[in-house]
Amino acid sequence: MLTLYHHPLSAFVMKVKIALHEKGLPFQAVLPNDFMMGTTQSEFIASSPRAEIPALVDGDFSLFDSTIILEYLEDKWPQPALLPVGAAERARVRMIEEVMDTQYEPNNWGQGEVLRFRRATGEQAERMVAFARANIAGLQTWLEAQLGDRTWFNGEHFGWGDVAVAPYVARSVASGQPPAPGSRLEAWFARVMARPTVAQVVEEMKQVIAAMPDMAELLAKGQVRRQYRDHRLEWMIAAGGISIVGDGLEKGNIRLSRRVGS
Numbered sequence: 001m002l003t004l005y006h007h008p009l010s011a012f013v014m015k016v017k018i019a020l021h022e023k024g025l026p027f028q029a030v031l032p033n034d035f036m037m038g039t040t041q042s043e044f045i046a047s048s049p050r051a052e053i054p055a056l057v058d059g060d061f062s063l064f065d066s067t068i069i070l071e072y073l074e075d076k077w078p079q080p081a082l083l084p085v086g087a088a089e090r091a092r093v094r095m096i097e098e099v100m101d102t103q104y105e106p107n108n109w110g111q112g113e114v115l116r117f118r119r120a121t122g123e124q125a126e127r128m129v130a131f132a133r134a135n136i137a138g139l140q141t142w143l144e145a146q147l148g149d150r151t152w153f154n155g156e157h158f159g160w161g162d163v164a165v166a167p168y169v170a171r172s173v174a175s176g177q178p179p180a181p182g183s184r185l186e187a188w189f190a191r192v193m194a195r196p197t198v199a200q201v202v203e204e205m206k207q208v209i210a211a212m213p214d215m216a217e218l219l220a221k222g223q224v225r226r227q228y229r230d231h232r233l234e235w236m237i238a239a240g241g242i243s244i245v246g247d248g249l250e251k252g253n254i255r256l257s258r259r260v261g262s
């Protein structure tokens with residue numbers, strides 16, 4: 001059976017879970033040891049040298065990165081196909097995925113850092129959350145244009161384009177920022193949530209949010225060391241949180257990515 005290193009809250013993981021369910025592939029989901037500290041030493045590291053989820057183990061082969069995993073699933077189990085037909089259509093949905101992974105995602109993450117981990121308070125917190133919400137509003141307008149008059153981001157049929165968008169929009173909905181009333185994106189979101197594979201994965205995410213402990217307290221007790229990387233780190237700086245980065249690195253409750261080979 002396939003093993004997926006996961007956390008139910010990760011939108012990158014959610015993409016992979018939806019694809020696995022759509023393809024009817026059973027898998028066991030494993031939470032890496034000490035994931036929140038970045039100190040895991042298990043075979044997880046062999047599968048994911050940056051110590052990031054998702055990572056997939058398929059017999060004696062393992063791989064990391066949600067996009068690479070989606071590609072692997074599509075190559076190895078082509079039916080039902082998730083990618084649309086035609087080079088341009090495939091490139092179109094892959095570009096949507098790239099924007100979601102790198103531009104949309106940090107806004108959901110950043111709000112968590114401010115509100116759940118209480119990295120900022122008062123006016124600074126308000127400004128950072130407003131920055132995230134304005135970006136999300138802009139990106140949802142962009143998504144509306146990408147969808148156009150299609151039923152699915154993927155085209156006529158549900159697929160890769162929808163897998164790439166659904167987890168992020170679902171996370172925004174859970175934080176009180178749904179698509180604009182009456183928009184095509186709102187109608188698409190209702191359609192995508194009616195799909196059992198998506199509904200199941202979003203439900204798992206919501207349960208984790210509902211049961212979440214006080215993350216700021218865990219942070220203060222030194223039980224969490226957050227990874228700041230790539231687009232998230234850039235978001236933190238653009239949102240006005242460069243002092244948060246400096247402070248967290250100094251206190252050791254922020255860490256940079258694990259260097260491959262280190």
Ligand SMILES: N[C@@H](CCC(=O)N[C@@H](CS)C(=O)NCC(=O)O)C(=O)O
Pocket residue numbers: 010011012035036037038051052053054064065066067101226227
């Ligand atoms: N590019 C990667 C990003 C994966 C990623 O950033 N995963 C986060 C969780 S959402 C992670 O594992 N971070 C390591 C940590 O928090 O220790 C992908 O698409 O899979």
